[in-house]
């Protein structure tokens with residue numbers, strides 16, 4: 635396998651801005667964490683980037699960074715991954731077909747979907763194999779069962795996979811995204827979607843039972859503002875679902891500048907669980923709960939191992955040993971604050 639050459643192109647000077655304080659807590663004190671980072675994920679963004687760790691909250695952030703006006707240059711080869719749909723007719727023979735029947739049986743029982751083919755024995759299988767059950771629950775983002783027309787907003791809905799799951803589970807599902815191609819795809823599937831960030835729904839205060847922001851806040855110039863707006867748009871008692879890479883993870887400790895979660899210069903801020911908890915609590919959220927994401931650990935370790943070796947992190951022809959990832963999965967059972975992804979839910983209180 636040929637190693638991928640280094641990228642010597644520069645980000646345009648007019649499209650760079652300096653960050654004078656931490657985008658999460660506004661503290662100016664900091665230390666250099668990584669110097670001269672490059673886009674080793676999609677190999678599309680020019681430039682070399684420095685990342686600092688905040689002396690106040692411990693989050694990491696780029697300085698300098700691309701401006702809001704030019705950040706689009708970093709997304710020319712960016713893509714969102716999709717998975718096989720529960721209703722698709724492929725792979726219905728043999729073991730894969732049997733597994734799909736079982737998985738659909740659990741989905742239909744837990745989330746009220748109507749997927750076919752399905753077997754009720756899937757419910758039993760799901761409880762006997764908690765890892766498989768957890769993967770399904772993560773895909774559905776642990777949607778509460780709904781008996782009325784509950785409404786969910788997915789910020790940065792990407793492939794629309796979650797919007798589809800939510801609609802199949804009986805929710806009114808709407809989304810917002812900055813990518814025109816993503817919007818076109820969402821509309822072709824019949825979803826009501828808007829262009830931009832969460833502010834595109836500023837006219838719908840206290841309208842949503844659930845807001846999901848999965849792998850988005852690390853891309854934002856002002857993540858605090860987005861989380862604050864999420865609070866405003868939720869109904870009292872509404873739930874926020876968040877997922878974002880964890881700078882305090884075992885993976886970052888092991889792979890350092892090669893860790894997949896850094897993704898310069900698309901990831902402008904990389905959070906840690908303590909800082910995110912404090913931020914959410916300061917915004918008024920309660921009942922902040924971390925959720926395990928074991929499958930993400932396996933993916934991030936494999937991708938980081940490939941980046942370390944100088945090859946495409948998505949090149950699955952290059953096999954990497956998985957025992958380190960499994961050790962990390964085991965280690966995070968008792969230490970979710972060290973997991974690769976900070977995945978959490980929190981609630982807007984019923985009464986302020």
Ligand SMILES: [Zn+2]
Pocket residue numbers: 656657658659660661688689690691692693
């Ligand atoms: Zn900070």
